[in-house]
Amino acid sequence: MSSTxxxxxxxxxxxxxxxxxxxxxxxxxxxSPLLAEATEAETGPxxxxxxxxxxxxxxxxxxxxxxxxxxxxxPAVLGELVGGVIVGVSALHLIVFPEGAADPSNSVIMGLxxxxxxxxxxxxxxxxxxxxxxxxxxxxxxxxxxxxxxxLESDLKELIRVGPQAVSVAVVGxxxxxxxxxxxxxxxxxxxxxxxIFAGAALTATSIGxxxxxxxxxxxxxxxxxxxxxxxxxxxxVLGIIVLAVVASLAKTGEIQILNVVTLIVSAxxxxxxxxxxGRLLNPFFVGLVDNMQTRGQLILTSLVFAFVLSYIAAAxxxxxxxxxxxxxxxxxxxxKRKELEEQISPIADMLVPVFFVSVGARTDxxxxxxxxxxxRPGLIIASFLVVVALIxxxxxxxxxxxxxxxxxxxxxxxxxxxxxxxLVFAGVGAASGVLSESLDAAIIVMVIFTTFLAxxxxxxxxxxxxxxxxxxxxxxxxxxxxxxxxxx
Amino acid sequence: MSSTxxxxxxxxxxxxxxxxxxxxxxxxxxxSPLLAEATEAETGPxxxxxxxxxxxxxxxxxxxxxxxxxxxxxPAVLGELVGGVIVGVSALHLIVFPEGAADPSNSVIMGLxxxxxxxxxxxxxxxxxxxxxxxxxxxxxxxxxxxxxxxLESDLKELIRVGPQAVSVAVVGxxxxxxxxxxxxxxxxxxxxxxxIFAGAALTATSIGxxxxxxxxxxxxxxxxxxxxxxxxxxxxVLGIIVLAVVASLAKTGEIQILNVVTLIVSAxxxxxxxxxxGRLLNPFFVGLVDNMQTRGQLILTSLVFAFVLSYIAAAxxxxxxxxxxxxxxxxxxxxKRKELEEQISPIADMLVPVFFVSVGARTDxxxxxxxxxxxRPGLIIASFLVVVALIxxxxxxxxxxxxxxxxxxxxxxxxxxxxxxxLVFAGVGAASGVLSESLDAAIIVMVIFTTFLAxxxxxxxxxxxxxxxxxxxxxxxxxxxxxxxxxx
Numbered sequence: 014m015s016s017t018x019x020x021x022x023x024x025x026x027x028x029x030x031x032x033x034x035x036x037x038x039x040x041x042x043x044x045s046p047l048l049a050e051a052t053e054a055e056t057g058p059x060x061x062x063x064x065x066x067x068x069x070x071x072x073x074x075x076x077x078x079x080x081x082x083x084x085x086x087x088p089a090v091l092g093e094l095v096g097g098v099i100v101g102v103s104a105l106h107l108i109v110f111p112e113g114a115a116d117p118s119n120s121v122i123m124g125l126x127x128x129x130x131x132x133x134x135x136x137x138x139x140x141x142x143x144x145x146x147x148x149x150x151x152x153x154x155x156x157x158x159x160x161x162x163x164x165l166e167s168d169l170k171e172l173i174r175v176g177p178q179a180v181s182v183a184v185v186g187x188x189x190x191x192x193x194x195x196x197x198x199x200x201x202x203x204x205x206x207x208x209x210i211f212a213g214a215a216l217t218a219t220s221i222g223x224x225x226x227x228x229x230x231x232x233x234x235x236x237x238x239x240x241x242x243x244x245x246x247x248x249x250x251v252l253g254i255i256v257l258a259v260v261a262s263l264a265k266t267g268e269i270q271i272l273n274v275v276t277l278i279v280s281a282x283x284x285x286x287x288x289x290x291x292g293r294l295l296n297p298f299f300v301g302l303v304d305n306m307q308t309r310g311q312l313i314l315t316s317l318v319f320a321f322v323l324s325y326i327a328a329a330x331x332x333x334x335x336x337x338x339x340x341x342x343x344x345x346x347x348x349x350k351r352k353e354l355e356e357q358i359s360p361i362a363d364m365l366v367p368v369f370f371v372s373v374g375a376r377t378d379x380x381x382x383x384x385x386x387x388x389x390r391p392g393l394i395i396a397s398f399l400v401v402v403a404l405i406x407x408x409x410x411x412x413x414x415x416x417x418x419x420x421x422x423x424x425x426x427x428x429x430x431x432x433x434x435x436x437l438v439f440a441g442v443g444a445a446s447g448v449l450s451e452s453l454d455a456a457i458i459v460m461v462i463f464t465t466f467l468a469x470x471x472x473x474x475x476x477x478x479x480x481x482x483x484x485x486x487x488x489x490x491x492x493x494x495x496x497x498x499x500x501x502x
Numbered sequence: 503m504s505s506t507x508x509x510x511x512x513x514x515x516x517x518x519x520x521x522x523x524x525x526x527x528x529x530x531x532x533x534s535p536l537l538a539e540a541t542e543a544e545t546g547p548x549x550x551x552x553x554x555x556x557x558x559x560x561x562x563x564x565x566x567x568x569x570x571x572x573x574x575x576x577p578a579v580l581g582e583l584v585g586g587v588i589v590g591v592s593a594l595h596l597i598v599f600p601e602g603a604a605d606p607s608n609s610v611i612m613g614l615x616x617x618x619x620x621x622x623x624x625x626x627x628x629x630x631x632x633x634x635x636x637x638x639x640x641x642x643x644x645x646x647x648x649x650x651x652x653x654l655e656s657d658l659k660e661l662i663r664v665g666p667q668a669v670s671v672a673v674v675g676x677x678x679x680x681x682x683x684x685x686x687x688x689x690x691x692x693x694x695x696x697x698x699i700f701a702g703a704a705l706t707a708t709s710i711g712x713x714x715x716x717x718x719x720x721x722x723x724x725x726x727x728x729x730x731x732x733x734x735x736x737x738x739x740v741l742g743i744i745v746l747a748v749v750a751s752l753a754k755t756g757e758i759q760i761l762n763v764v765t766l767i768v769s770a771x772x773x774x775x776x777x778x779x780x781g782r783l784l785n786p787f788f789v790g791l792v793d794n795m796q797t798r799g800q801l802i803l804t805s806l807v808f809a810f811v812l813s814y815i816a817a818a819x820x821x822x823x824x825x826x827x828x829x830x831x832x833x834x835x836x837x838x839k840r841k842e843l844e845e846q847i848s849p850i851a852d853m854l855v856p857v858f859f860v861s862v863g864a865r866t867d868x869x870x871x872x873x874x875x876x877x878x879r880p881g882l883i884i885a886s887f888l889v890v891v892a893l894i895x896x897x898x899x900x901x902x903x904x905x906x907x908x909x910x911x912x913x914x915x916x917x918x919x920x921x922x923x924x925x926l927v928f929a930g931v932g933a934a935s936g937v938l939s940e941s942l943d944a945a946i947i948v949m950v951i952f953t954t955f956l957a958x959x960x961x962x963x964x965x966x967x968x969x970x971x972x973x974x975x976x977x978x979x980x981x982x983x984x985x986x987x988x989x990x991x
Contacts, residue, residue: 089797150549150632317853324554329551334547360850363798364850
């Protein structure tokens with residue numbers, strides 16, 4: 014067989030086609046990740062460039078917003094949220110995520126990348142997708158680190174001591190908004206039963222991140238009120254996940270799958286109790302391991318491995334990763350390494366936590382708030398009802414505290430108000446499953462925006478009113494300066 | 503018009519098709535990122551789970567490898583690289599990247615995610631792609647933070663003082679391996695001119711990250727030898743980029759585009775000098791800004807914004823992001839905030855830098871080293887030649903230092919040996935453009951593996967031989983304990 018015979022087997026179109034086009038044909042045969050992979054050498058550095066520009070924007074927005082808020086005596090985290098709104102999908106379009114109808118042309122940063130690189134549209138879309146994925150995960154790592162830090166600053170004994178109060182606040186704070194919201198939607202607005210139950214359920218779960226950050230900024234985390242709020246918010250998160258499972262199965266099949274709900278409750282309880290008990294048993298081993306290591310970063314990396322393992326387990330059993338991080342923080346707070354670890358986790362939190370809060374703001378589309386748009390009006394009317402129920406339902410829960418004379422019940426209730434990302438998950442699942450009408454879905458989003466943005470200033474107001482900020486901390490002596498260091502730290 | 507008329511306009515297939523299938527049809531019309539977006543709600547938490555598992559693996563491998571190396575008196579970073587090889591594509595397949603032919607089924611972590619989630623194959627591929635993108639960017643942020651830290655620990659005045667020596671080391675260290683490598687490949691192995699030039703060029707650029715990390719671990723960063731190595735490695739990096747541009751254009755068009763090369767040289771020089779001059783002018787403004795901020799993280803976030811801006815500019819003008827980060831560190835080292843900043847950047851470096859070194863190890867496919875595989879043998883023979891040239895070429899460069907009696911010239915030369923990721927970029931570009939034959943490409947990869955893995959122990963050996971580790975630092979008094987804190991830091 015001569016070499017000419019071999020040539021004949023080679024299809025003519027292949028010889029006439031330029032290499033780049035051949036490559037393109039090969040890529041388009043495979044599923045989407047093959048495309049991302051094929052262009053990785055080309056797009057990799059651009060993803061990094063996009064991430065750098067995004068982080069610069071995030072830090073700039075967080076610090077500008079935070080500093081302005083600090084100067085007008087509002088919580089800095091509110092400034093980070095508002096800064097996020099300004100750089101996000103509602104205004105400047107610097108930090109946008111490829112959700113809904115967004116494509117690279119909506120992102121100013123992608124426009125800049127495109128202007129300096131001459132990418133093909135689909136390569137640019139791959140860069141946009143990669144950059145958004147990285148910023149999303151950094152935000153999630155940010156809230157994991159935040160909850161780890163909150164756990165580290167908390168006191169397990171104090172949490173157990175205020176346990177009964179936290180349980181009553183959590184249960185009342187779930188039942189009252191759920192019942193009042195569902196009943197009101199059916200009776201006042203004529204909403205059918207299942208959508209009403211779904212929207213009522215969206216009113217239940219407190220967003221622990223925002224409240225915890227405000228408390229830390231005010232150095233109220235270790236106060237009795239602070240520990241009740243944290244304990245109740247953690248329970249609330251678990252209750253919220255259970256409510257979501259119940260409601261989603263109700264919406265889907267019209268009935269409640271008791272077995273799933275029981276499994277979820279048992280696994281949540283087993284996880285939280287088990288993580289803390291086993292963690293405490295392992296504490297001497299942890300300290301010994303860290304003390305015996307000789308290379309740099311021994312404490313912080315061992316702690317992060319512990320926190321990430323618990324976060325992963327929590328996520329894998331359908332709980333939230335942040336619950337695992339909080340449990341890890343609580344456990345490590347009981348070791349002799351607590352203070353050192355607080356100091357080392359602090360710069361990491363400084364770097365990652367703003368990504369979370371700015372992302373929350375950036376994802377918030379405040380155009381649903383515009384009353385001049387007729388399509389928004391039905392949603393806004395229902396929304397104002399939901400906001401009132403959401404506020405009153407949690408404030409009532411604060412007054413469910415028993416046997417604690419002199420406690421600031423109003424502050425506890427207000428601390429439970431922000432709904433944040435948990436409410437948005439309900440809105441997202443509801444819209445995707447078709448249970449929620451468009452106006453009801455928008456109403457839930459408006460409720461989340463209001464409770465999230467109102468809670469920080471309200472919380473500062475009610476804490477200031479009853480206990481002046483210069484009063485000494487009530488509970489355990491902790492190290493508040495590591496939560497909110499002075500400017501010369 | 504009755505509602506029945508409207509119904510007629512609605513296509514029948516739409517009514518008969520379930521919603522999920524309709525959605526799927528809609529997605530498949532768009533380019534790949536639409537698919538990723540469509541499954542985002544489903545895959546988002548799984549990407550986080552994959553990242554958490556990957557980080558747990560990275561930290562475990564880094565610490566286990568590092569601790570073992572520390573105990574047998576080898577640099578910890580060598581342990582991180584070897585740990586990476588063990589968890590990477592060569593052995594355990596825990597940390598793998600979707601390069602070449604890898605798909606999710608090659609990743610043990612993706613197998614675990616699949617086992618716990620019942621994902622569709624293309625959704626799993628999207629999770630794999632997202633997780634890899636995040637780990638890649640975290641690794642790149644790690645080396646950016648490392649070079650920022652190295653810049654912060656360096657002394658600009660000392661760097662300028664040793665400038666002439668650094669220039670001569672850099673130039674000799676680029677010219678000797680390039681000429682010897684190219685000539686040897688042509689004369690000894692009969693390689694055609696252009697591939698030989700390409701492979702010779704791959705021998706030029708030092709990997710600054712590995713050398714800097716070993717120097718920091720040995721507390722030799724601020725020694726005169728250390729500063730010459732750092733200065734020469736930075737220049738080397740710039741020279742390497744210029745050589746790559748020249749060689750790539752030569753390989754592509756057969757001629758050198760003088761204008762491009764001049765642009766690159768001018769922009770590199772302008773950037774490095776400009777960043778340092780403008781940065782120094784802005785230093786009082788930087789300190790004033792940080793002192794006037796009232797919210798948490800003011801120093802670290804302001805510094806990161808500065809470092810990321812310079813990194814982005816360096817990347818945008820076709821230099822490397824790490825050069826910008828190094829310049830930012832050098833500039834901020836001159837402010838009164840240096841010590842405080844070193845303390846705060848340290849935990850962030852502890853968290854991110856191991857991701858870089860473990861990733862480098864994990865991406866290294868050591869199967870090309872197996873001499874039992876006949877296909878590897880031609881590559882291995884050429885590789886042994888390249889390794890010898892790579893070692894000798896840089897050691898010779900160390901002896902190019904003039905007018906510095908008593909300096910450890912051997913240590914400087916050995917410090918320039920690791921080629922790391924820069925060599926791999928040459929191998930990648932060469933293979934992609936078809937210039938390099940398979941065996942020559944493999945030979946470059948083997949050269950990179952050997953120089954990278956040999957340099958850390960060699961460097962410790964030559965430094966120990968001439969100056970015992972307990973000798974005081976020679977140059978500026980710095981804070982070595984922040985580079986390699988003792989276990990009770």
